Each structure stands twice: as structure tokens, then as C-alpha cells.
Amino acid sequence: MNKPVKLDEIYEDLSPMIGEVTEAHVVTFMRDGVVTIPDFVKPELCEKVISHFTAWSGIHWREWPQDPAEQDAYRAAVAGLFDRPRKSFAIRQDDPWMFHFVTQRKFGEAVAKLLRVPAVRILSETLHIKQPQVSGIARPLQWHQDWPSFPIDRAQAAQFWLALVEVTPDMGPMIHLKGSHRSMPGGMLLDCGEDAHELYPELFEQYKPTKLKGLTQGTAVFHHGLTYHMSGPNRTNKVRWAMSSYRMSSTTRYTGQVNYNTDGLGLKLREVFDHPNFPIVYS
Ligand SMILES: O=C(O)CCC(=O)C(=O)O
Numbered sequence: 607m608n609k610p611v612k613l614d615e616i617y618e619d620l621s622p623m624i625g626e627v628t629e630a631h632v633v634t635f636m637r638d639g640v641v642t643i644p645d646f647v648k649p650e651l652c653e654k655v656i657s658h659f660t661a662w663s664g665i666h667w668r669e670w671p672q673d674p675a676e677q678d679a680y681r682a683a684v685a686g687l688f689d690r691p692r693k694s695f696a697i698r699q700d701d702p703w704m705f706h707f708v709t710q711r712k713f714g715e716a717v718a719k720l721l722r723v724p725a726v727r728i729l730s731e732t733l734h735i736k737q738p739q740v741s742g743i744a745r746p747l748q749w750h751q752d753w754p755s756f757p758i759d760r761a762q763a764a765q766f767w768l769a770l771v772e773v774t775p776d777m778g779p780m781i782h783l784k785g786s787h788r789s790m791p792g793g794m795l796l797d798c799g800e801d802a803h804e805l806y807p808e809l810f811e812q813y814k815p816t817k818l819k820g821l822t823q824g825t826a827v828f829h830h831g832l833t834y835h836m837s838g839p840n841r842t843n844k845v846r847w848a849m850s851s852y853r854m855s856s857t858t859r860y861t862g863q864v865n866y867n868t869d870g871l872g873l874k875l876r877e878v879f880d881h882p883n884f885p886i887v888y889s
Contacts, residue, residue, distance in 0.1 A: 621710065631828075640782040644822055656771075659849070665684060695733075729758070752765055775818045776841045789834070
């Protein structure tokens with residue numbers, strides 16, 4: 607981490623602004639490998655998170671600008687983010703407030719309930735800005751699972767994806783193959799440019815995609831690390847601001863697989879993530 611994090615100095619109990627996972631959500635998650643919880647995080651907290659991502663990334667736009675000079679500035683800011691060593695990942699290594707945000711106990715509790723494990727650690731976070739297609743710099747995300755790209759030895763992990771703004775169906779929200787968390791690990795398809803339809807056509811016979819639906823600001827989508835998902839283009843002029851963050855069972859061990867969230871932190875192979883950047887956030 608760049609700076610030591612002094613959580614006591616910035617402590618703010620955010621729990622009144624964070625929702626609950628109910629038994630009905632757990633049942634849906636166990637069955638489908640994904641559950642959507644509307645209005646899980648209060649809009650004012652989403653706005654604060656955007657302001658931190660803006661300060662960190664230099665990207666401040668909410669809409670595709672009309673002015674060509676502003677368009678160039680937008681493209682340059684996005685290129686600048688992806689030129690950085692950790693790209694759009696692991697903001698908590700730079701921003702203590704974001705460390706505090708992602709380590710909130712209620713997010714940990716939510717994932718512990720969904721995974722049915724007694725204790726969870728924080729693993730990762732990613733900024734998911736989906737650029738309007740008109741910008742020419744947008745890219746759809748093809749079908750993939752997340753677990754194969756993480757350096758974790760067991761698939762007891764779940765993504766918490768958060769709509770930081772309202773996301774309409776034409777802004778490219780994620781869709782999921784319902785039940786595909788029961789399928790085998792299919793590899794690092796996104797990193798390797800492989801197509802799940804070609805490799806595993808049977809997946810699309812066995813599991814059906816969820817419907818594209820709009821999400822209010824603050825809606826959370828939790829998916830299992832083995833659930834296949836994708837997101838299409840953002841056909842609007844609005845910037846689709848979203849983030850994700852992974853939590854895993856506290857028993858999970860480090861495998862050494864390269865990953866922007868974990869590289870260079872001195873984690874020990876085959877050990878649990880007993881490291882200040884990976885605290886147990888719920889037990
Ligand atoms: O934000 C999105 O559209 C997709 C996110 C995603 O695919 C991922 O986090 O693995």
C-alpha cells in the first residue's frame with residue numbers, strides 16, 4: 607500500500623446507508639448464482655464513492671460531452687487510467703476512505719450470508735465505468751467467470767457490483783447465466799480473448815440468461831465467482847458509473863495467480879490472506 611491506512615481517523619459508520627441481505631435473497635443466490643437487491647446503498651453514499659473515484663482517476667464526466675476538446679480530455683483521462691500500473695483496480699491501496707468503504711462490516715455480512723460461510727475477507731475492487739458507445743473507446747465485456755482470474759484456491763467468493771448511478775437497460779447492465787455457478791471453472795476467457803459460446807456451447811443450452819433490466823442508483827448485484835456474466839454496449843450519452851468488490855471466505859488461500867489487486871503485496875503462497883490489505887470484514 608502506498609500510505610499507511612489510519613482507519614480510526616476516518617471512521618464513519620456507514621451502516622445506516624447500507625441494506626440487508628434477507629433469507630429470500632440467499633435462496634435466490636443459491637439457486638441462480640446471482641441476486642439483485644434494489645436500493646441497497648443510499649444515493650448520497652453512491653455520490654461520495656463517485657467523488658473518490660473521480661479524484662483517483664481524473665474521470666469526472668457524467669455524460670459524453672458535446673465539445674470536441676472535452677471529448678479529447680475524456681478519452682485522455684480514460685487512457686491515462688488504463689496506462690497506470692493497477693489500471694482501474696484496487697483503489698483502496700491509494701485511498702483510505704475507499705478502504706474504509708469496501709471494508710464496511712455490512713458488505714461483509716451480506717456476502718457471508720450469501721456464501722453461507724462464518725467469516726469473510728475483502729479481496730478486490732474495480733471501477734466499472736462503461737463509456738457511451740459513441741465515444742469510440744467503449745468495449746463490451748463478453749461472457750466470463752471471475753474466479754479463474756483471481757489468485758484464490760477455492761470458489762467461495764462473491765462479487766458485490768454497485769450501480770453508482772441509475773443504469774437503464776440501454777446503458778449495458780450485466781446479464782448472467784442463471785445457475786451457471788454450478789458449472790466448471792472455464793478459464794480466464796476475458797484475459798485470453800476466448801469465446802465462451804465457442805468453447806462451451808452446452809452452457810448456453812443448460813443455463814438461460816437473466817433479462818436485461820434497469821437498476822436504480824444504489825442497486826447491488828451479487829454474483830458467485832463461478833457465475834457467467836457479460837455486459838453489452840452503453841447506447842446512451844450517459845456514463846455508466848459502477849464499481850465492484852469481491853469478498854471471499856476467510857479460509858481461502860493465495861495461489862500466486864497474477865492479479866492487479868494482489869500483486870506486489872508480499873502475500874505468501876498457499877497461506878490465508880493474513881495481511882493488512884485483506885482484513886476479515888465480517889465474522
Ligand atoms: O460492469 C460490468 O459491466 C461488468 C463487470 C464484470 O464483468 C466483472 O466485474 O467481471
